[in-house]
Each structure stands twice: as C-alpha cells, then as structure tokens.
Amino acid sequence: MHPSKVELRVLGTSVTLQEHLRKRAEQDLGIKLRFIVDDGSSVQREGVMHPDRYELYDQWFHSIECLWPAHALQPIDVARIRRWDEVNTLARTGHTGRNLSNGVGCVPADRLFVQTDGSLARKPSKRISMLPLTHNADSFVYLEDAMPPSLLAGEESWAWLLAPELAGRVALQADAAIGAIDAALAVQACGLIRFEDIGNLSIEEIDALIATLIDFKRRGHFAGFWSSFAEAAQLMIAGKVVIQSIWSPATVELERAGLRFRLARPREGYRAWFGGIGISRLAHGRMLDASYEYLNWWLEGWAGATMARQGFYISNPERSREHMSDAEWAYWYDGREAPKDLPGPTRKHLVPAGQMRDGGNYVSRMSRVAVWDSVMDEHNYLVRRWTEFMRS
Template identity: 55%
Template sequence: MSQTLRVLGTSVTLLESIRQRAEAELGIRLQYQVHDTQTAQRIAVMHPERYDLYDQWFHNLDFVWPARAIQPIDTRRIALWDEINDLPKLGRLHPDDRLAHGSLPCDRLFVQPDGRLGSRPGTQISMLPLTHNADSFAYRPEHLPAALAGREESWSWLVDESWCGHIALQNDAAIGALDAALALQASGLARFDNLGNLRLEEIDQLANCLIDKQRHGHFAGFWSDDREASALMLGPRVHIQSLWSPTLMQLHRAGVKYRLAVPKEGYRAWFGGLSLSRCVQGPIKDAAYAYLNWWLAGWPGAVMARQGIYIANPLRTRDHLSRAEWDYWYDGRPATEQLPGSDGLPLIDPGEVREGGAYAQRMGHIGVWNAVMDEHNYLVRRWGDLLRTAR
C-alpha cells in the first residue's frame, strides 16, 4: 500500500468493515479519525492539514467552507455522478414533495463562479453527497403514558409532562435545538416563523422554555454520539429520546422493545458525504478521488442500508443486497426472512416492518433539515445555558 488516506469523521459512517474493504479493493492504507460531531467539526475547520477527507454532513459546510478548510470536488472525476438522485441536487426526490426548512443540501452543494456555495449546477461541488436519513425519536412502548395512548406520534412528546424526567436529547445545538424547537412548536408552547433559522428572540423563547422545564428535571440526559445515546436508552431512566439509526440498531440487537416515531410534523433529516481538505494534492488527491468513487460503487451503500441509512445512488446498492433486504430497508415491506445488520450478525426478524414506510415515503415526510442558523453563535450560547442547567 503506497498511500495513506486520512479520513476525519464520526462513528456513524467510519466503520471498520468499510475501512478494511476499501483498503483491500483500492490498495491504499486508510486511517480513520473517529470523533464526536463537535470535535470532528473543530478539527475540520482549524486543522485541514490533519486530514485528507472530511466525512460529515452538509450543514457543517457552513463552517468549513467559509474557513477555506476544504477545496472543490470536480464532478468530472466522479464516474457515477449522474446516478446520484435529486434529493441532494434539488432538495426533494419528487416535484410534489415539500421543500423543508433548514440547511438543504442543494443550497450548498455547487461551487458558484464567485466562490460561494449555491444551488446553480456546475462541475465543482463542496461535498460528494452520499449517506442520508430521516431521524425522529424512539420510545419504550411499555412506558407510554396513558394520556398519549392511541394518539398520533408527535415531536411534542419530547416536552410532554407525562415523560418528565425520562427524556434525552442530542447535545449539539445544530441538531438538539432543532428537535427541541420541533417539540415546542408541536406542543403549542412556542411558535417559530422558520424552524431552520430562528431569530434572536425566538432562540431566547426556545432556551427560556427549555430551562424552565429543566429546573424541575424534565431532561434526564444529553448525548454526543450513538454510543452515549445507546447507554442512556439501555439504562433505567430514559424512556424516550431523539436517536440516530446506528443507536436503533444497537437497541434492536440488545433486545430492547422500542418504537421509532413517525411524527405527524415530519422528520428531521440529514445528508452526509465527503469533502476534500484544502491541503490535499498530488498522489494523495488521486487516492481520495478513488475513495470517493468507491463509495458510490454499491457495496458501501449496502453496509449503510443494514444499519438503516440510505445512499445517494441506491440502485447500485440494490445489487449488493438480497431481495429481502431491499424490500425491507428501501421498499418498506415486511422482512420475509431474518436479515443481518452491518456487522453481518442477525438483526431483523421475519415479519418486521420498518417504521415510516419506503424510502420515498420517508424522505417525502421531512419537516426540517439539520441546520446552521444565521444566529448560530447565539444559539450555541443559549443552548449552553440549558446544558449547564442540566448538570
């Protein structure tokens, strides 16, 4: 192996099975730098010399692109670029799907002639669109309060007093605050003009309401990665919390009875991919492009599917999934046989159905995308006030 490629990111996509397979097929050495979201983001912005590829989410581009930490990707060097679907390019899979609020991938995908990011197509992009999902929250059905039994699932449950003391949220302001804003608006406790871009007074309204609730112990915990989230849900205190798909797989494997909510207000969606460090050049850059192309070739997408995550060109992935796997993960049909997880071990039992339905149904029910707001710095300060109250 003549080249070493350093990939900075999180445990969501930097899996050991992916690394080993890529090394074997590409003939390069891969060094995965796995951190929590905020640490990875800080390194990406401040130390582009420490990594070659940044594996993160589109809303993080609002930090790394202005800092000139990454360089454009040339789509002419991406063999399967035309196979990537319309979700990251246009913001929706189908023309009749609603355009959700938040940091839409399409608004920061293409590099414009003036160097800014925008939606006007071109041959240079900021990030290669790859993994994505529609997230919500999970809860333990045996602890469902009687007052909520039979009701349509709603983000408002995260601030419902019936769950007081048994709720957990993600601790990143760009994600956790969105879940909280969805909850407060759904409950009628607050009203926001644009969920993905709160004004200063709306941020104060959000923070003050959450702090008031936390003063009587409303939230049992805040988590930074899927391991912490899993530990909270496996413990005795947390009965409901916002979750990412890898955590759901861990709970599934542990035999925990849970339900992933399909909120009537819509999912909070995210879109991830890979960006090139500004410091990458020469043979390492060639190796980086080989890795980018490899991610679209099908096999990595199948691994992601087995932990509930979609890929931007799903038809290539279909060739690497069994018929039963494709039917369950992408078509929303009942599992006809036992299905493996991303580690190859049994995960899904026959007869189980994925909550939310097929791929198109789930991605057509997005309420808001993960977002970096205009007043992000102020949001972080006020979100920090809440976290300090929770200690």
Template identity: 50%
Template sequence: MNKHQSPAKATSAPALHLAGRPKLRVLGTAISLLEELRIRAQDDLGIEVTFDNNDFLTTQYKAAREPETYDIYDQCFHNLDIVWHWRAIQPIDTKRIALWDEINDLTKTGHIGPNPRLGLGDVPARKLYVQPNLALGDTPSRFISMLPTTHNFDSFAYRTDLVDNAVAMHSWGALFDERWAGRVALVDEPAIGIFDAALAAQAAGLMSFDDIGNMSIAEIDRLIDLLEERKKAGFFRGFWQTAEDAARLMMAGDTAVQSMWSPGIGILNSKGVPVEQAIPAEGYRAWHGGLCLSKNLSGRLLDVAYDYLNWWLSGWPGAVVARQGYYISTPQRSRQFMAPSEWDYWYEGLTAAEDLPGPDGLTRIKAGSIRSGGSYWQRANCIAVWNTTMDEHNYLVRRWMQLVGR
C-alpha cells in the same frame, strides 16, 4: 454481481496503479467512520486508510482550522458553511466522479419525486454547487462542495411497553408531554438537538418561529429558557452524544421517549427491547452527509482521494450503511450488495422476511419487524427541517453548552 464481489471496477482507476502504498486520512464522526468500511476501502483500493473519529464540534473545528491534518472531511451539509468560509476544502470536479449521474435528486434538487416539499433549514441542494464567485448555491455547475453519500430522516423513539398511548407518539410534541416527565432525553448536539426541541415546542403549542430553520437570538433564548426550566424541574433524564448512549438510556428503562438515531434503534432491536421510531405528523428532521477534499490535496494523493470518493458510491459501502438504518445517494448500486430481504426492509419499508444483520454481521432486525415510516421514497417526502447551522450558530452553541452543563 453478488454482494461479496469487490466494487472497485465501478470506480475510477484505483490507487493501486500508483507506486507505493498511499495513506489517506479521513476526518469525521462515528456516523460513517466504521471499521468495516476502513478495512474494505484499504483492500479494494490498495491504500492505507486512517480514521480520525471525533464529536461533531471537534470535527468541525479541526476541518475548518486544521486542513493539513486530514485529506477527506466526512461530514454533513449543515457543517459546510464554516469549513467553506475558511477555504479549508477545495471544489470537487464532478467530471472525476464516475457515477455522478446516478446520484439521486434528494441532494441535487432537494426532493425526490413530484412532491415539492423541500423542508426548512440547510436543504443540501442549496449548498451543493460551487458558483463562479465561489459561493455555494443550487444552480448546477461542474464543481460541487461535497460528494453526497449517507443520509437519513430522524425523529424520536418510544418504548412501546412504557408508553400507554401510541397515538400520542404521532407528533414531536410528545417530547414535551408531561406524562413522560423524568423519562425524556434529547441528543446533545447544538445543530441537531435544538431542532428536536424546537419541533417539539412548536407542536406542543409552547412557542412558534418565524423560520424554524434559522432562529433569531430572541427565539433561541426563549427556547433554551424553556429547556432550562424543564431541566431544573427534572423533566429530562439526560442528554446523550452517541447512539450507544441513547440505547443504554432506553434499555435501562430510564427513558420512555427520547431523541434517537437509527443505529440506536438497531441496538435496542437486537436486545429485544420493544421500541418504535415515531412518525411525526409534522415531518422528519433530515440530514445528509458527504465527503469533502482538503484544500491541501494535489497530485498523486488527490488521485487517491478521488478513488476513495468513487468507491463510496460504488455499492458495497451503501449496503453497509443501510444496515445502520441509513441511506446512500446511489441506492441502486447498493441493492446489488444487499440480500432481497434487506432491500425490502430498509428501502421498501416491507416486513423483514428473516433476521437481518447490522454492519458488524450480528442480528439487528428480527424477522417480522417493519421499519416505521414506510419506504425510502415516502420518508424522503416528509421532511420538516434539515439539520442546520443557523446564522446565530455561535450564540446557539454558547447557550446550548450552558444548558447541558459543559
């Protein structure tokens, strides 16, 4: 199979066999709601697909309180608790997922290979399986809460031409290093930015946590107070919400060190900005996304939704997200839709043998580049904490909003 073939044959029977042209509404964020994916899904499945693209908090609120407004909820495992609590989504039957057995073990067990290090926080495996009492847990069952798809292992980035000591970039503590005062930025998303800050504060010896994946109110207060003190002193250049905003800060030279996602690094690479993603000794902050079914789905449209879920695992979508710097839960299916040089760079951690494109087809990675952190399997075994909705999430959100001024 070449990378231009339709992956539809790898899925269950497509929606095209149904009368008319069904319309599928997908609620999510910019992480995976790419126009390239929407158009291809329409073509391969013979349906109409609309994307409702919002920030994290808006997406989560709509998912929990307005399930009638979407058919598919495209989000991360750490956003599941609230949506599941409100019973806004329905269990997914793995018997209807054609490639369920091919999904790798990162979500099914929490780790890949012999390394038992699961990372702290919302390990996806602990929220994957629907238990007989409708609780979520890691005991395997036929039904799951979310179909595992896109994921990654994040840290922070630094401008190699502005940072005079790359050795100092081997720890999250760099985000609190006084040498970069006035040139540091954090991601503005409570359930994400708080962990970049916590890992930095702990690595810098400024505070410790009983459980960094589930902080107490006292720990949240102490950490936010620490951030507020530094913000008032001008330590932080800003707080960003999108990968594009993050890239602009670093491109302009406003920041030397900051939270960064892979698409932002790709943008900077394409512009020739000398940037590296750090490989923190403490481990990565990981996240895992997936697809959920609205509780209102049934009959014909439920069949269409399962077609869409199966399509996401079939290969071509995973190749697209790889060009963002993200991984897919069925990597070997996506390998068929990637050039050998792409697979070697994104998954094997090898030198790019040629210029590599982003999802939009434009060059994102220059020949000779090496992805930091090594192969997919090396990175997956170096997780410090997963993005998490903590027990005190509502309190955290209120304090975070005060911090960033919104």
C-alpha cells in the same frame, strides 16, 4: 503511483467512520486509511481550523456553512466522480421526485454546486462542495410498554418529548446544532412557541427556546443527553429513559438488547440530515488522486449496502441494490415486512422476520422532512446559549 504507500486521513464521526468500512476500503483500494473520529462539534471545529490535519472531511452537509467560508475544502470535479450521473434527485434538487417542498434549514442541494464566483447554490455546475452520500430522516424512539395510553391514542408528535407524563425519562441529543432543532420541534409541537423558520432561529427565538428548556430541565424533565448513538442506546438499555431523539444506528443496539420500541413518524415531519465527503484544500498530487478513488469507492455499491443495514440511505441506491438481497431491499428501501431475519452491518441477525420499517418506504420517509440539520445564522449565539442550558 504506489497506492500502498498512501495514507489518507479521514476526519469525521462514528456515523460513517466504522472499522469494517475502513478495512473493506483498504482492501478494495490498496491504500491505508486513518479514521480520525470525534463528536460532531469537534469535527466541525477541526475541519475549519486545521485542513492540514486531514485529506477528507466526512460529515454533514450543514457543516459546509462553516468550512466553505473558511476555505478549508477544495471544489470536487464531478468529471472525476465515475457514478455522478447515478446520484439521485434528492441530493441534486432537494426533492424526491414528488415535487414537494422538502423542508427548511440547510437543504443540501442549495449548498451543492460551486458557482463561478466560488459561492454555493442549487444551479448545476461541474464542481461540487461535497460528494452527497449517506442520509436519513430522523425522529425519536420510545418504548411502547412504558408509554401512557393517553399518548398512544393520538398521533405521534415531537410534543411527546415534553409530555409531563414522561418527566424524568426523556433524553435529547447534546450537539447544539441538532439537539436545538429537535427541542424546537418539540416546543413548537406543544404550542409553547411558534418559530418563523425552525431551521434558522433568531436571537429572540433562541432566548425563548433556551428559557423554556431550562425551565423543563430544572423541573427534572430530562434524564440525560447523548453525543454518540452508542450513548443514546445505552441510556435506553440501562432503563434511564423511555423516549429520546435518536440516530438510526442506536436502534440496532436496541434491537440487539431485545427492547420493544417504535421509531416515531411524527405528524410534524422528520428532522433530516445529509452526509457527504469533502476534500481538504491542501490535498494534492498522489493524495488527491487517492482521495478521489475513496470518493468513487463510496458510490460503487458495497458501502451503500452496509449503510442500509444500519438504517441509512445512499445517494445512488440502485448501485447498492446489487449488494443486497431482495428481502433486504424490500425492508430497508421499500418499507415492506421483512420476509425473514435480516443481517446487520457486522452481525448475522438484526431485523426479525415480520418486522416493518417505521415510516414506510424511501420516498415517503424522505418526502416528509420538516427541517434539515442546520448551521443557523446565529449559530455561535445558539451554541453559547445551548451550553448554558446544558450546564443549568
């Protein structure tokens, strides 16, 4: 094999398809990588319809609900994943080790193992649908100085996204599958609607949710909607919003801009996601071999360490620990105070000395999952209604 002649096409979002990662992987593996970056919905659609246009699909586990029935991906042989035994219990079983029920929605462990009939389930086998890698517990961010004392006096809650005191200064995620769950958490926290399963809304529940959101939007409650973490950061940096749902890399930009903000630890729990990489069903021969090498590279430690520096976890964290200072590990994984200024993924200074990560350590954050990102049974209907909301 002449790896220098191999070019892998990786389809995904800006969450993990970042230039410094691409350069390091090319250097370490001796192959070429072409990152095909788009928003979540477009990546999902392209992944389903055109497995001929990529070798690797790098996105969220809930995308499996679309890609697996379409036979876009091939099963991954865990015997070819060198660090497979290091992958932690959250990815394999859905629990952090505390034996807690860990959220509703598309629990990644339920879609991990390929069964003999080709279906996916939690029962261990020698083949998996995607390699579980990056993950996090998401919530919302707010500017402390702009919050009414009446809200700050209480416990942080998703209901804050719909607080009348903050009308005109709120932003939501634009992607239907994720934004709708954030919105549903807020609507339910306000006591406006009670959902039977917030990770899998019925048609009637979707209609009720959208009607509620359209009402808020027509009253000018929302100042914006974002599709990428860069857009989210810019909304806040530009002073257009004081509270919004957020992805961790956006907080890197908020730090850089010198904003005083808090990442909420909502009393209702977090909305969590698990990212992974799948292999196109059309990848074979040298391209397939190179694909496995790239998957293995992700579990070797360096990638997990650089992901940690933007607030993401990796599925085999102990391997990444070797590539992080004790101070970095204490802050990102143990939830302790930063003893000194800590670097970001590509910059010398990101976290100032004395800061603590909101939400605590890895286990306490990932044990408080209210719902996992999901593709609902009525996903197509949700997307149509969400589009109506966005256009209203």
